[in-house]
Amino acid sequence: MTIKTYYSKAEVGVENQLIMALIVYLLTFLIKLELNLKPTIFQILRHLRSVKFESYDYFIALFEPG
Secondary structure, X not given: OOOOOOOXXXXXXXXXXXXXXXXXXXXXXXXXXXXXXXXXXXXXXXXHHHOOOOOHHHHHHHHOOO
């Protein structure tokens, strides 16, 4: 996990950004475990960004074998 840009110079802002990054990482990890996905977490995050306005069923269809 890499944070390339800090959007705040205040200590509280940086802490909030780190906590939010950890939450996103862990939620993505839970999706990977729940759906038994083989792609890496980075690949799953890329798919999530590309289908963020689509339905959950469409997201699951991306990772179905076959």
